Amino acid sequence: MSSSFVVACVGKPSAGKSSFLNAVTDATAKVGNFPFTTIKPNQGIAYYPVECPCRAHGVQQCRPRHGRCEGGRRWVPVQMLDVAGLVPGASEGRGLGNQFLDDLRAADVLVHVVDASGTTDENGKETRGYDPIDDIRWLRGEIEAWIHGNLERRWAGVVRRHAMTKAAPVDTLQAQLGGYGAGRAVVQRAVDAAVRRRGLPEALDAWDAAALRAFVAEFVDCRFPTVVALNKIDMPDADKNIAAIMRRYRRPPGSGSDGGAEGPARRDGIDERDIVLTSAVSECLLRKMARQRFIRYTPGSDDFATSADEPSDGNGSKEEDDGGPLKPLDEKTARRLGNLRDLVLFRYGSTGVQDVIVRAVETAGLVPVFPAKSFGRDCQFRDCLLVRPGTTVRELARRLHHRLDESYAGAETPAGIQLAEDDPIVAGCNNVLRIVTSG
Template sequence: MPPPEKIIGVVGKTNVGKSTLFAALTMIPVKIADHPFTTIEPNVGVAYLRKKCVHVELGLSGCNPRSGFCTRGDRFIPVKVIDVAGLIPGASQGRGLGNKFMDDLRQADVLIHVVDASGSTDLEGNKGKPGTYNPVEEAELIRREIDEWFKSVVQRVWSSKISRAIATSQNPLEVIYQNLTGLSIKKRNVIEAIKAAGLENKDPRLWSQSDVDEFAVKLREASKPILIAANKADYPESRDYIKELIERFGVENVVPVSALAELILRKASQSGVIDYLPGDKEFRLIARSITSEQLKALELIDKNVLRVYGSTGVQELLRKAVFEKLHMITVYPVEDENKYTDHYGNILPDAYIVEKGTTARELAYMVHTDLGKSFLYAIDAKLKRRVGESHILEDNDVVKIVAAKSK
């Protein structure tokens, strides 16, 4: 089985640009409008994470990806994205669309929290002048709502199932974990959360309601880390607010983004007006004719986004979410360690996004269960060196698995 795909959830106040970001990432035409609660049912799609392809390091002229694509030495690796309905303060008590949207995010591994960094929408998502509302306050309030939601889910399961089951269990940790799998959490998230909540030495049978709450918040942090997309960065009013967001949440947790700029650039590139790849720091006009309106929009993006922030920020969001928040690496399984191909001759057909710490044998299982079961050893194709089952893979490793049954 290929590595379990990582899911990025897009969350935030209503009318901040979540669906615009989703559309820019996936090129799926979804409903976008300048009023609250445009999205109700979740949008699900595939985004492509850009990363220097290992074929460049290997001195090859190209590769043949089975999924995603490779352009000018950069590999675009698929990741799943979910855009959900927006929320407003009090959502956990049922305000706005309540918690429905949150339930659509249960399966997410990391959350991109879109904030209106231009301060042009109030807490209910109504439009105002840029610079009017404070995005730091928005980010804090919405984060609290996300934590409230997590608390309520954990409390519900705790009182209906967990407390009864752990009362008689030899292994309370196992019971907790088994009953929370619907939130897409791992056993180590539960262990981390118990530690972070300072509850390691307290028997879960004796946890109070506030212990469970504290545990729930830490579990949210461990299992669904949040990265802030400081959106609408194209407004000059956003610049100071973005600095404030970075001061408050840390530079590692905030990415200045213009989802609208990315969407416009991608559309212009699709229709042959410009040459642009997601993540580029500039674009090139290639169309013979262009309307003055189009030209003006592109010039503004160049002046207010690309020259100020170095890119639209959208690829940086994906990169940080997957490689920094989720601690993933990329590895390339191959069948021929000399030609770096599968048995059809495709060069570097797969780029797997796997967790840091993945071993050669675990990779074998991802390629095929049979390969995992009858694993003999692996070959580090760059060094042409044999490695054993517990060898820990590194980013950009190219690996051949040798198994008893394989030829």
């Protein structure tokens, strides 16, 4: 069984992609502690925290096959990809060009790492006063240009064949867009949005050039949900850039809660909920200092403790403590950490990197599913899968194991409610379940 959910970090050179990946991934993850078969140099494992059902089910000791469970909080592994080499003009073959773009096919969600300090230009060269909004618009434009370019080149032929086959528009489009890793459901959502929101005619042969562009914009929205990590918030000019970005992407009042197909199109495919403020280098430093036992720090939290904060008897440490007293900090490092606390933790509540993972999973609408062999005394939730919205009970069984699929006899919730094969899995409803097999 493998998790196929992939978060890809993208952005111009020097935005902080590698730093972000270092900050958020668990470099010490042991092989076998994640469900992904191979981890390449530009990949890593991050964790999505979710409430584990082990407590509610009286599980004495929760033993996840992958990730970990701490105090009833389950940390589910998520695969991260560092997609380097994107430069302006990539869709026309500049830089690594299409090779870079091809990497995106594996991604379910993009994390666009943006340098909010304005100290790097569009090519990643040092500068001052660069407007990071240009980066947000550029990435989106680059992806649209790539897909639109490929589609437009073939469009006349596509429409001609479509007229002969009398296929549904969604099927014709999916045949063209499947290469971007888009399933039928994604293409259907894009078509619905294009028709409802942008008023496109339903018949493909009535699409003019503007209609094709509008459809591609909707398709990119559906296929590449994007979280913007506004990085380098610790730097001086970040503040005013952040304010301008938040103004630009503020949700119009009265827009629905989920940005569904009825509401107005979002600017550049994002709105303020998709923006997370981060300081990747701060998180890297905090984790490193914690590893070396200079500080106590839980990733994602709003503060840390040094030896000066703890009683000197050496066992004043709280909670699940591990390796004894903290080492004292030298003056320079103490000052550096003090600055970090003032500029990042106190101002923004955290370094933000962990929030990006949460937002990425949520923006993709993923549902955590906990299949159990039994809900009796030996109940265990060894697996937690993040599945795409709309995944049915039967599809889950197929994904879990081919044997579960072959001998599938039904599924039920802990309350004994029988689930239908084509019931979609919904969080808080039927995402804790047991697959019943025959024989």
